[in-house]
Amino acid sequence: QVQLVESGGGLVQPGGSLRLSCAASGTIFSWNDMAWYRQAPGKQRELVASITSGGSTNYAGSVKGRFTISKDNAKNTVYLQMNSLKPEDTAVYFCNAVYIPTNGNYWGQGTQVTVSS
DSSP states (O other), rough: OOOEEEEEEEEEEOOOOEEEEEESSSSSSGGGGEEEEEEESSSSEEEEEEETTTEEEETTTTTTTEEEEEEEEEEEEEEEOOOSSOOGGGEEEEEEEEEEETTTEOOOOOEEEEOOO
């Protein structure tokens, strides 16, 4: 069974940084496309950043230049480095995996990020 466990969320002041981690188990990590989504109160879940099995990355316009997605296949972990955080980045951040051979779609439980002074 595929499990995704996020960590690294918390409270940070505007302009600060956080690094989220998502550890995957129960899957061949390198055969997954990985992504980070977020959902703010009263809003739909939105794609923040993605990284393919081959390492290609994509970012939402609102985070481009501030956030960086990366992964470590040896550690079965995907990261989201978030810099220059803004109050509008406040949301629950979810890790997502799409297992390429079956198109299976998996979600983590989410981690809260709050940007406030």
